[in-house]
Amino acid sequence: MIGERELRLKLFGTTVRILVGGLPSGAHPVLAASGAAAILGRHQRALTRFEPDSELSRLNGDPAPVRVVSELTAGAVRAGLSAAQRSGGLVDPTLLGALEAAGYARTRTGAEPASLRDALRSAPERRPAGAASRPAWREVSVHGHEVRRPPGVRLDLGGTAKGLAADRAAALLAGHDTFAIDAGGDLVLGGRSGAPRTVAVADPLDAARVARFELAAGAVATSGIGTRVWRTETGFAHHLLDPATGLPAWTGVIQATAIGGDCLEAELLAKTALLSGPARGAELLERNGGVLVLDDGEIVLAGALRERTPAAA
DSSP: OTTOEEEEEEETTEEEEEEEESOGGGOOHHHHHHHHHHHHHHHHHHHOSSSTTSHHHHHHHOOSSEEEOOHHHHHHHHHHHHHHHHTTTSSOTTOHHHHHHTTOSSOOTTOOOOOHHHHHHHOOOOOOOOOOSSOGGGGOEEETTEEEOOTTOOOOOHHHHHHHHHHHHHHHHTTSSEEEEEETTEEEEEOTTOOOEEEEEEETTEEEEEEEEEESSEEEEEEESSSSEEEETTEEEESOEETTTTEEOOOSEEEEEEEESSHHHHHHHHHHHHHHOHHHHHHHHTTTOEEEEETTSOEEEETTHHHHSOOOO
């Protein structure tokens, strides 16, 4: 938007953009954007599992059943457990061992993904994901700054951590006329002016096809397998696991975009919709609106987006 200041930085394995316009109480947009970037950076440093010195890595490496952590990390673990509860166990933060076994032990930032079309051709029969029969996340709890879990239970907070960070950074910018945080496709939009922005959702099978809609305030999150799919000795794998099997989920949905009141809600809805399969996924997105991309190429618009979104072109 006209007059906005923009800041770009590399975080969460992606490019983050922060845009701010207007002056609340004399706070300059550049300073506000820098403050938001600092919040995002603190969450990245504390919650990445790819750095051995991060607070999450130290928590995962501690054999003691109780570990005292910072308020930031305690809040992120609470958010991860809440996501598990609200999703009926589909968004499970205790699948780190299975994720590593699938081939995602190290960051894939900068790695060229395998062909999604090839992966879909060789993928097993599609079916909705399910909750684990004995979910480990139910044995994890947070009491103040104490995280309690059985020995050997490790956490991967993934998109939940990114959504939480984006929401906390957005809270710093709420008094400005306009603001937007784009964390690799996860968006938080707002500002006192109420000016709408155009949000574009690309089809991972055909970049020329884009669904567009307008949103003035709230959040949009996208969960998909297109950018993190890799070849293994037995076929292909990706990072979204079926908790019931511990294996990559092939549900018939390859990308889900959800609108939410905040980024945590949008993240939860998007991932749950993808793991739930086409029918249930569309139902989950009906209230707030969203977009599903199915692995046969069909684009499904849900909720209010059916009426206000031009056909994908």
